[in-house]
Amino acid sequence: MKFENSKKLYKKAVELIPGGVNSPVRAFKSVNREAPIFVKKGQGARVWDEDDNEYIDYICSWGPLILGHNHSKVLEAVNEIIANGSSYGLPTRYEVDLAELIIETVPSIEKVRLTTSGTEATMSAVRLARAYTQRNKILKFEGCYHGHSDALLVKSGSGLLTDGYQDSNGITDAVIKDTLTLPFGDIEKVKEILLNRDIACVIIEPIPANMGLIETHKEYLVELRKITEQTGTILIFDEVISGFRLALGGAQEYFGINPDLTTLGKIIGGGYPVGAFGGKKEIMDLVAPVGRVYHAGTLSGNPISAKAGFATIKYLKDNKDEIYRELEEKTKYLVENIKKLAEKYSVKICVNSLGSLFTIFFTDNEIVEDLEDSLKSNTENFAIYFNTMLEDGIIIPPSQFEAHFLSLAHTNEDLDKTLISIEKAFKKIGEKNGK
Ligand SMILES: Cc1ncc(COP(=O)(O)O)c(C=O)c1O
Incomplete structure (x- = not known):
């Protein structure tokens, strides 16, 4: 994947805007990337960046787009x-x-x-x-x-x-x-x-x-x-x-x-x-x-x-009955399979989820129930997870301390594609930990 146009825009942006972004969560600093992606458009569960890379989107504008982009x-x-x-x-x-x-x-x-x-x-x-x-x-x-x-x-x-x-x-x-x-x-x-x-x-x-x-x-x-x-x-x-x-x-x-x-x-x-x-x-x-x-x-x-x-x-x-049921079912499907994959590759995680929100904490803790627990997460493992997903065409929040957002536009095929990338990420993390 190429990120040249995003990098160029970022180089210009940092000269003009503090940190090159208008809200700190948009910076990709904590996931060790040179530049954030600059988005050109969104449709359904997908966004495209200025280099025409296509992503399945789990940020969804940090929550507003429960129906997906451009419903x-x-x-x-x-x-x-x-x-x-x-x-x-x-x-x-x-x-x-x-x-x-x-x-x-x-x-x-x-x-x-x-x-x-x-x-x-x-x-x-x-x-x-x-x-x-x-x-x-x-x-x-x-x-x-x-x-x-x-x-x-x-x-x-x-x-x-x-x-x-x-x-x-x-x-x-x-x-x-x-x-x-x-x-x-x-x-x-x-x-x-x-x-x-x-x-x-x-x-x-x-x-x-x-x-x-x-x-x-x-x-x-x-x-x-x-x-x-x-x-x-x-x-x-x-x-x-x-x-x-x-x-x-x-x-x-x-x-x-x-x-x-x-x-x-x-x-x-x-x-x-x-x-x-x-x-x-x-x-x-x-x-x-x-x-x-x-x-x-x-x-x-x-x-x-x-x-x-x-x-x-x-x-x-x-459509409330179908919508909230569907969102919850899709999230459950992802979360259950994420837990299985973590076990398969011996990656220590705790997944919290409610409704159409979830977070994968990379941690030895079996439960994460407050800030103290959350701060024990391994942000290096999170960065590996983030980068593997990104390079595979899936954008998740660029921080361990945020939630993934699902929308109605995410299809079952999107979820299965997401799980394939998560498997790759967990395999990498498992191999790193095994060394
Ligand atoms: C729970 C909560 N309250 C308040 C805010 C602030 O909202 P805004 O970013 O629209 O100012 C946010 C933003 O993410 C939030 O998550």
């Missing part, structure tokens, strides 16, 4: 309005349509505000929780990523972990002091904090997918709901990834637990820039212009994003 319903919806104009700074019917559909489908949301990104959604939800409770401190979990606002970049996951750290420079001590963190999964520690201090909110990825995928136990979320209720703490489910992916109504429907506030992104924009936060009317009515919790955005609720998101959710809703 006909989404394309049709966008084409229907794109010639009318782009954005008006005035309300459009498409925002109302999307809000209605979100409220219909996400169990705990009674009112919703659209934003331009997930980062904005979580930042605003935290501000809202602080205003509602009139408390300052917040609690988050190590390795959970909630976008890149100051308060939430403490002990964070995703691109930070990939680059080998967990906190960003440039954040004041005062902000850091107000963000308490705990390891994921230890309910007793949560109780200790909430019962002894005034905490505005607990924000959690109900299924953490930014330190690799962690399989949440329902009891943990049930207990979290109980203790937040008991202490008047706002519970925020950050469903930017899990929303519309784990089930139509997200993790809250899947686990049957209603948070006070929910943040969304990714799928609700069908691949276009978006985010949203929503919840109980009583809380949401503190948002400006009704209340005095300020949130605004020149492109908030952009009509193209709203239309693409509506088309995506509508399609999911109309």
Whole structure:
């Protein structure tokens, strides 16, 4: 395979853009490559790069493309309005349509505000929780990523972990002091904090997918709901990834637990820039212009994003039983066979999966249930896995600390081709370990 055009573009990009990328997770640094691939187009489960290499895609834009690239319903919806104009700074019917559909489908949301990104959604939800409770401190979990606002970049996951750290420079001590963190999964520690201090909110990825995928136990979320209720703490489910992916109504429907506030992104924009936060009317009515919790955005609720998101959710809703069953079956098929291949080549792994998400941790640990476990993974073995897949025409997230995303467009043949490449990768890793 040739990567000349991507390399040339990267050489130019690094002179113009920090690290040559507009989001750190796109860099291929941690998988020992000279340059990332630059993508030219996508269709179904595939993307093509600037050198015309074709890949089966397990990044799927980091989650939004649950229907695959360029799904006909989404394309049709966008084409229907794109010639009318782009954005008006005035309300459009498409925002109302999307809000209605979100409220219909996400169990705990009674009112919703659209934003331009997930980062904005979580930042605003935290501000809202602080205003509602009139408390300052917040609690988050190590390795959970909630976008890149100051308060939430403490002990964070995703691109930070990939680059080998967990906190960003440039954040004041005062902000850091107000963000308490705990390891994921230890309910007793949560109780200790909430019962002894005034905490505005607990924000959690109900299924953490930014330190690799962690399989949440329902009891943990049930207990979290109980203790937040008991202490008047706002519970925020950050469903930017899990929303519309784990089930139509997200993790809250899947686990049957209603948070006070929910943040969304990714799928609700069908691949276009978006985010949203929503919840109980009583809380949401503190948002400006009704209340005095300020949130605004020149492109908030952009009509193209709203239309693409509506088309995506509508399609999911109309076919939900088949879609979520099919996605789960395909993921299970991959995961079961991955485990068999690991055994065959004596490669030590732990595979976590839920719905259409999975992560292969290259680790001796039999279970990976928090950041500490995840960080024990062998990133060198991961790099071998990544590179073998890439050179075989399969693109997976370029980091051990992310999840693979399956879409409806992945066919059984794609899965079998993927398994052939995984076998090659495991054989290489097994041989290296045997030496
Ligand atoms: C759980 C979670 N929350 C928030 C965000 C931030 O969303 P965005 O990248 O749209 O700002 C992400 C992004 O990956 C995420 O995974």
